[in-house]
Amino acid sequence: MIFQDRLDAAAQLSKALDAWRGRNPLVLAIPRGAVPMGAALAEALGGELDVVLVHKLGSRWNPEYAIGAVDESGWSIVTDAAEDDAAWLEAEKARRVEQLRARRALYSPERAPVDPRGRVVIVVDDGLATGATMIAALHAVRAQAPQRLICALPVAAPDSLANVEPYADELVCLDKPWGFRAVGQFYRHFDQVEDEEVVACLRRFARRAPASGEPTASGDASAGGDATARGESTARGESTARGAPTARGE
Secondary structure (H helix, E strand, O other): OEEHHHHHHHHHHHHHHHHHHOOOOEEEEEOOHHHHHHHHHHHHHHEEEOOEEEEEEEEOOOOEEEEEEEOOOOOOOOOOOOOOOOOHHHHHHHHHHHHHHHHHHHHOOOOOOOOOOOEEEEEOOEEEEEOHHHHHHHHHHHOOOEEEEEEEEEEEOOOOOOOOOHHHHEEEEOOOOOOOHHHHEOOOOOOOHHHHHHHHHHHHHHHHOOOOOOOOOOOOOHHHHHHHHHHOOOOOOOOOOOOOOOOOOO
């Protein structure tokens, strides 16, 4: 499956997540690439948009190679057992947490992050390679007690998808091809997303945040529909559902 761009991927994901349309789900996008996609998905579903901030941990030998990820709280996961230099990992985590704090200040300078407690939350990224950043994102959201936690992806490496699955109540992935090398190979246009575009997306949704007391999606079977409750396939992708796992660390 090849997507025209991230907006095309969001449109197709919205069909697979149609059970939550009009029930004000909270869409949390992983910056930066997934934020315009998350905005389009939240628009299609009639939901709210915010970001969940995580950062990959780069290898000391190749900073572009992800060996794990860390969230805003400092919780981290390391997926490459060869990276066993504890002192170096701690320093790398500290650097990335500082970057996340600066990014939070840039993205949400005038308001607190949207509270996921008791909400149906859809965590979205533009693709899944190692899975480390998605695991960190799901762990961070799980700690805030959402009612239902959904992982939504246009495309994923099959092995990595299997590692992510226990961290979500429901997994929606449109394609999990063998021969996966990089997320960008599944998009005709995969332009870099800048901070300015992220800020613009968040400001647009902040201006129309729902008033206090507006109904939000709940995680019961009637809200999600029989297909999501039983874990059957959705119209455009695979959807599996399960009970909430306990949080796990390194």
